[in-house]
Amino acid sequence: MAKVYYDKEIADQYLNGKKVAVIGYGSQGHAHALNLKESGYDVVVGVRQGKSYDQAVEDGVRVASVEEASNEADVIMILLPDELQPQVYKREIEPALTPGNALVFAHGFNVHFHQIVPPDFVDVFLVAPKGPGHLVRRTYEAGAGVPALIAVYQDVTGTAKETALEYAKGIGAARAGVLETTFKEETETDLFGEQAVLCGGLTSLVKTGFETLVEAGYQPEVAYFECLHELKLIVDLMYEGGLEGMRYSISDTAQWGDFQSGPRVVDEDTRTKMRAVLKDIQNGEFAKGWILENQANRPVFHAINESEKHHPIEVVGRELRAMMPFVKQQKEKTKEAVTS
Ligand code: NDP
Ligand code: MG
Ligand code: MG
Numbered sequence: 001m002a003k004v005y006y007d008k009e010i011a012d013q014y015l016n017g018k019k020v021a022v023i024g025y026g027s028q029g030h031a032h033a034l035n036l037k038e039s040g041y042d043v044v045v046g047v048r049q050g051k052s053y054d055q056a057v058e059d060g061v062r063v064a065s066v067e068e069a070s071n072e073a074d075v076i077m078i079l080l081p082d083e084l085q086p087q088v089y090k091r092e093i094e095p096a097l098t099p100g101n102a103l104v105f106a107h108g109f110n111v112h113f114h115q116i117v118p119p120d121f122v123d124v125f126l127v128a129p130k131g132p133g134h135l136v137r138r139t140y141e142a143g144a145g146v147p148a149l150i151a152v153y154q155d156v157t158g159t160a161k162e163t164a165l166e167y168a169k170g171i172g173a174a175r176a177g178v179l180e181t182t183f184k185e186e187t188e189t190d191l192f193g194e195q196a197v198l199c200g201g202l203t204s205l206v207k208t209g210f211e212t213l214v215e216a217g218y219q220p221e222v223a224y225f226e227c228l229h230e231l232k233l234i235v236d237l238m239y240e241g242g243l244e245g246m247r248y249s250i251s252d253t254a255q256w257g258d259f260q261s262g263p264r265v266v267d268e269d270t271r272t273k274m275r276a277v278l279k280d281i282q283n284g285e286f287a288k289g290w291i292l293e294n295q296a297n298r299p300v301f302h303a304i305n306e307s308e309k310h311h312p313i314e315v316v317g318r319e320l321r322a323m324m325p326f327v328k329q330q331k332e333k334t335k336e337a338v339t340s
Contacts, residue, residue, distance in 0.1 A: 124152070
């Protein structure tokens with residue numbers, strides 16, 4: 001078993017007395033800034049003028065420009081959208097770095113794929129909560145926490161790992177458990193998970209199941225309930241009890257069908273394709289495509305996003321959800337809880 005770190009074994013000695021700049025005040029930024037502040041750390045938020053800036057002021061944290069916050073701080077956590085980080089870093093953060101500072105990330109993408117190349121005189125590490133920012137905040141307030149990964153990319157001071165652990169503890173993550181990884185592992189597994197299973201794999205499975213039923217003449221409403229709506233109930237059971245816990249609750253007929261047909265749908269061919277997806281992540285092809293897409297102002301992203309909104313499963317889903325006020329409520333609750 002990998003080593004998992006908890007609160008009591010982490011010293012309050014390396015982040016203490018330092019000034020922490022949290023750059024960005026969005027999903028992760030507000031949670032890190034407020035949790036660290038309430039854990040007793042000296043925090044300044046660095047963000048541009050606008051919605052987030054006003055929110056940070058309202059929340060009572062000290063706010064400055066990205067440049068000012070970076071200049072003041074010893075530890076700089078970058079919580080801007082990944083695709084904007086390189087330009088903001090180059091312009092406003094890099095010039096502020098001095099020897100012994102720490103540059104921190106919540107996802108390894110930009111460092112791992114060399115979009116940000118930190119100078120050799122600063123510590124570089126990541127503290128990546130394995131959950132949405134709003135839960136990082138909500139669980140902290142409730143006395144709990146979201147687990148996190150830490151990784152050290154560059155250790156100039158000799159205390160990068162201890163500082164990373166203390167930062168993780170400060171945002172409440174060590175109440176749930178902190179695991180050590182590398183920038184490579186965090187970046188590649190995060191991208192693979194969201195592409196092959198959590199987001200990409202799942203949306204394609206749901207759509208293809210829906211399309212197969214509708215094409216065969218079944219009602220779209222029935223197909224929607226069967227292939228999308230019910231998924232949440234199944235996933236909740238898996239979350240609580242693994243595959244076994246879910247299979248305990250379904251009928252034996254469903255379980256037999258699971259055993260018989262699951263491997264026919266997701267077969268060796270799918271495994272080969274998953275390996276190809278992973279390879280494109282590992283060799284930088286995926287990263288290159290996404291970086292270029294952003295440089296071109298996302299023409300393909302917007303085109304697909306638009307056409308997806310008109311998919312029959314979305315059209316029928318919007319109508320059905322409008323009739324289920326309790327689902328709407330759930331949507332409000334989880335809107336903020338998007339995966340990254
Ligand atoms: P968000 O999109 O929620 O927040 C972005 C913040 O950056 C906003 O405060 C925004 O301010 C600010 N910002 C945008 N552009 C600029 C700019 N040019 N100058 C100054 N500030 C700017 O980001 P996330 O919290 O989703 O992601 C942050 C990092 O955390 C990423 O590396 C991501 O991979 C990682 N991560 C995110 C998770 C999540 O739950 N979302 C989970 C784990 C890791 P404004 O309001 O003005 O636009
Ligand atoms: Mg993720
Ligand atoms: Mg991600």
